[in-house]
Every structure is written in structure tokens, then in C-alpha cells.
Amino acid sequence: MNATKWGFKKSLWVFHLNAGACNNCDIEVLDCLCPKFDIERFGMKLVGSLKHADVLLVSGSVPRKVVPDLIEAYEQVPQPAVVIAIGACACTGGIFKDGYNFAGPVDKHVPVAAYVPGCPPRPEAIIGAIVKLLGKL
Amino acid sequence: MASTLGLVLSFLIFPGLFFTAVMGLATQWIDRKVSALVQWRVGPPWYQPFADILKLLGKEIIIPAGARRAGFLFAPMAGFAAIGVVSTILWLTNLHGTSFVGDLIGVIYLLTIPSLGIILGASASSNPLASVGASREMKLVLAYELPFIIAIFTAVTKVTPMTLRLDGILEYQAANGVLLGNASCILAFIVCILVAQAKLTYPPFDIPEAETEIMDGTHIEYSGAALAVIKLQQAMLLFTLPIFFITVFWGGLVFSGWNILYTIVKYVIIIVIIVLIKNVNPRVRIDQAVRFFWGPVTVIAVVGMILAILGF
Numbered sequence: 001m002n003a004t005k006w007g008f009k010k011s012l013w014v015f016h017l018n019a020g021a022c023n024n025c026d027i028e029v030l031d032c033l034c035p036k037f038d039i040e041r042f043g044m045k046l047v048g049s050l051k052h053a054d055v056l057l058v059s060g061s062v063p064r065k066v067v068p069d070l071i072e073a074y075e076q077v078p079q080p081a082v083v084i085a086i087g088a089c090a091c092t093g094g095i096f097k098d099g100y101n102f103a104g105p106v107d108k109h110v111p112v113a114a115y116v117p118g119c120p121p122r123p124e125a126i127i128g129a130i131v132k133l134l135g136k137l
Numbered sequence: 138m139a140s141t142l143g144l145v146l147s148f149l150i151f152p153g154l155f156f157t158a159v160m161g162l163a164t165q166w167i168d169r170k171v172s173a174l175v176q177w178r179v180g181p182p183w184y185q186p187f188a189d190i191l192k193l194l195g196k197e198i199i200i201p202a203g204a205r206r207a208g209f210l211f212a213p214m215a216g217f218a219a220i221g222v223v224s225t226i227l228w229l230t231n232l233h234g235t236s237f238v239g240d241l242i243g244v245i246y247l248l249t250i251p252s253l254g255i256i257l258g259a260s261a262s263s264n265p266l267a268s269v270g271a272s273r274e275m276k277l278v279l280a281y282e283l284p285f286i287i288a289i290f291t292a293v294t295k296v297t298p299m300t301l302r303l304d305g306i307l308e309y310q311a312a313n314g315v316l317l318g319n320a321s322c323i324l325a326f327i328v329c330i331l332v333a334q335a336k337l338t339y340p341p342f343d344i345p346e347a348e349t350e351i352m353d354g355t356h357i358e359y360s361g362a363a364l365a366v367i368k369l370q371q372a373m374l375l376f377t378l379p380i381f382f383i384t385v386f387w388g389g390l391v392f393s394g395w396n397i398l399y400t401i402v403k404y405v406i407i408i409v410i411i412v413l414i415k416n417v418n419p420r421v422r423i424d425q426a427v428r429f430f431w432g433p434v435t436v437i438a439v440v441g442m443i444l445a446i447l448g449f
């Protein structure tokens with residue numbers, strides 16, 4: 001394993017993208033950063049700019065209006081990068097799958113590396129998904 | 138020829154770029170760990186800043202459409218090189234006493250280059266949030282330079298005979314005790330710590346890169362290796378500023394016998410003060426910051442200067 005790959009695994013910077021979520025998944029993502037879970041132990045931190053991100057955490061059912069923004073956001077993240085779908089909405093559409101403006105789920109538009117089901121998923125589940133993903137990278 | 142080679146090596150490896158970068162990243166770990174402990178967290182492992190840099194080196198560099206390519210990519214390099222030079226000057230003076238006339242002025246001058254580089258790079262990136270960050274950084278530079286220069290010149294005034302050479306200041310301190318023992322220099326030192334906070338853009342003066350407000354402001358558009366250079370430059374500044382203050386006010390770096398321990402303790406004390414100020418303060422607005430530096434801080438600096446002239 002070469003040095004940059006090791007660095008990538010040990011330092012995932014997370015950008016959090018709300019693609020039409022009900023905001024509950026987003027609160028669970030923020031819980032991961034608080035002292036109880038403290039994902040900085042694994043070198044992860046939340047960044048404010050897409051250009052700094054390694055991981056795109058997408059939550060929400062992706063309504064039609066959001067599709068171009070989702071694709072543009074994904075293209076702005078410098079490679080190598082991974083996308084993680086957070087919540088039942090992002091994985092399958094969840095309770096919004098029959099909505100009139102439903103255009104998702106996320107993997108219809110951008111490649112998704114890991115799915116975290118749950119409505120909303122617990123912080124343990126999100127951290128667990130990232131740990132499993134790190135094993136696969 | 139041999140001495141030229143020696144100078145180039147001391148700029149590139151020890152105590153210049155490489156050594157400063159490694160020590161700066163280690164210091165950044167202390168910063169992050171202490172911050173985590175203050176916030177009741179566990180914090181990152183010791184290799185975290187190194188992993189960050191390695192990862193950034195392996196990532197793609199995106200140049201935004203409409204950006205000025207050369208300006209955007211080379212502006213961070215200027216600050217990076219300037220900090221390397223500052224570190225080389227300070228360490229060579231402390232270790233071998235190689236000093237030259239006016240190196241104090243050179244150091245003060247070079248310490249503003251990183252801010253200028255960031256301003257140039259941000260303005261070249263054609264991002265509105267970066268422009269906002271750049272304009273705030275510019276105001277911040279204007280605000281803190283005045284008290285900073287007054288504070289450093291307080292030390293110069295206190296040294297007899299007055300000298301602008303770093304080794305002159307060190308010799309005076311070796312003969313007459315550290316400058317921090319005088320009332321005037323204590324005031325100047327407090328001013329310097331506050332200015333360090335602004336130079337490092339740490340809270341309460343992280344206005345140019347306010348994360349929640351303008352999304353990292355000045356370096357919003359940087360990615361990959363260019364961002365790594367910016368992160369390295371910040372780490373090196375975090376390492377170099379305390380060394381500068383120790384040299385000017387606190388007797389310099391001495392590496393003989395028990396003094397090694399004393400030197401490390403001095404360094405860690407300054408770092409911990411900076412990190413604690415960082416963690417217990419919210420971000421202020423830019424107008425509040427300018428008023429703070431031109432008001433109370435400048436007054437403290439001027440009072441220190443007057444005390445120094447009166448001989449305290």
C-alpha cells in the first residue's frame with residue numbers, strides 16, 4: 001500500500017450534502033462529530049468546501065430540482081473520492097419513493113460506494129458503514 | 138562554494154523547509170489534541186496531520202474556470218518559502234550565532250508574506266467567497282501589523298546598545314537576564330500573543346476563513362497538492378512564531394544540558410496559551426477585530442514602548 005493511499009484511509013474529510021432530506025439524517029450525521037462519538041479519532045472531519053472533501057455524505061430522496069446540483073457537486077469533488085448514501089431515502093427513496101417529484105435514489109445519478117439504511121440511521125450505523133468501507137478501499 | 142551548498146542545504150533540510158514542516162505538523166497535532174481534550178473528546182492519533190498532508194498530495198488539483206492559473210497555484214508557494222527562510226534565520230542565529238544587520242526587520246517583513254500570498258491566491262481564484270475572505274484578511278493584516286511592530290521594537294529599545302540584530306538581542310539577554318523580566322516587555326509579549334492569534338487566523342480572529350460562514354474563505358477553491366502547501370504553511374507558521382517570540386523576549390533556544398528541557402517547556406507554554414485562547418473564544422466580526430487591534434492592543438503596545446523608553 002503506498003503512502004497517499006494510507007493517508008487517504010487515515011484522513012477522510014467529509015462534506016455533507018442534503019439532497020432533499022427531511023433534516024433528520026443530517027442531525028444524525030452531526031451527532032457523529034460530537035464528543036460522544038468523536039469521529040476525529042479516525043481522522044475524519046467535516047469540511048466546508050467541496051474541493052477539500054474526500055467523502056460526499058448524501059442524504060435525502062433527490063427531488064427533480066436537486067438532480068443537476070447533485071451531479072455538479074459530485075463533479076467538483078477532487079478524485080479519489082467516495083459517495084455514501086445516508087438514510088432510507090438516499091438508498092431507495094424510502095417513504096418518498098412514490099412522490100410526484102421523486103427522481104432518485106442517489107445511485108441513479110452518481111456512483112455510490114456504501115449504503116446506510118435506516119430512517120434515520122443511528123450514528124453507530126454511519127460510523128460502522130465508514131469502517132467497513134475503509135476495509136474495501 | 139561549500140558554504141553556498143551549506144546554506145542551500147540549511148534552507149531545504151535543517152532547519153529550513155523540511156525540519157520546519159515536520160515540527161509544524163507535530164505541533165499541529167498538539168493543537169488538535171489539546172483542543173479535543175478541552176472539548177471533552179479523545180482527539181486524533183499522533184500521525185494525523187502527516188496523514189492529511191500525504192492524502193492531499195495524492196489528490197487531484199482542480200483549477201476553477203475563470204481563475205488565473207499561475208497566480209492561483211504559485212501564490213501559496215511564496216508564503217511557504219518565506220516561512221522556510223524565517224525559520225532558517227531564527228535557527229541559525231540561535232544555534233551558530235550567524236546573524237546579519239537588520240535580520241529582525243527581515244523576519245518581520247517575511248512574516249507578512251504568507252498573508253499576502255493567501256490574499257493573492259484567493260483573489261486569483263475567481264470565487265466570490267474567496268474574495269470576501271481575501272478582503273477580510275487584508276483588513277486583518279492592516280489591523281495587527283501596527284501593534285506587532287511596536288511590540289517588537291519595544292524589545293529593541295530595551296536592549297542596550299540598541300540593535301536590529303537577533304544575535305545582539307540574544308547576547309544582551311544572556312548577559313542581563315531575559316527581556317520578559319521587564320514590565321515593558323511583558324506588555325509587548327501579551328500583544329505578540331494576540332497578534333499571533335490573528336497571524337495564524339485562529340479564533341477569535343479566524344474571520345478570513347470562517348468555516349460556517351464563508352466555507353473556509355480564502356482557500357475554498359484549493360484542492361490536492363495546492364491545499365497541502367497551504368496546510369503546511371499554516372503548520373510552519375504555528376511552529377515559527379513561538380520560536381521568534383522566544384528568541385526576542387525569552388532568552389532564545391539553548392541546547393546544553395538541562396536547558397534543553399527549559400527550551401521545550403518555553404515552547405510548549407506558548408503553544409498551549411495560543412491553543413487555549415483559540416478554544417475559549419468565539420469568532421468576532423472584522424470591524425470588531427480592527428477596532429480591537431487599533432484600540433486596546435495598540436494602547437498596550439504604546440504603553441509598553443513608553444515604559445521601555447523610561448527604563449522599566
Ligand code: SF4
Pocket residue numbers: 020021022023024025059060061086087088089090094095118119120121
Ligand atoms: S431517511 Fe428518514 S430521516 Fe432520513 S431524510 Fe429520509 S425520511 Fe428523513
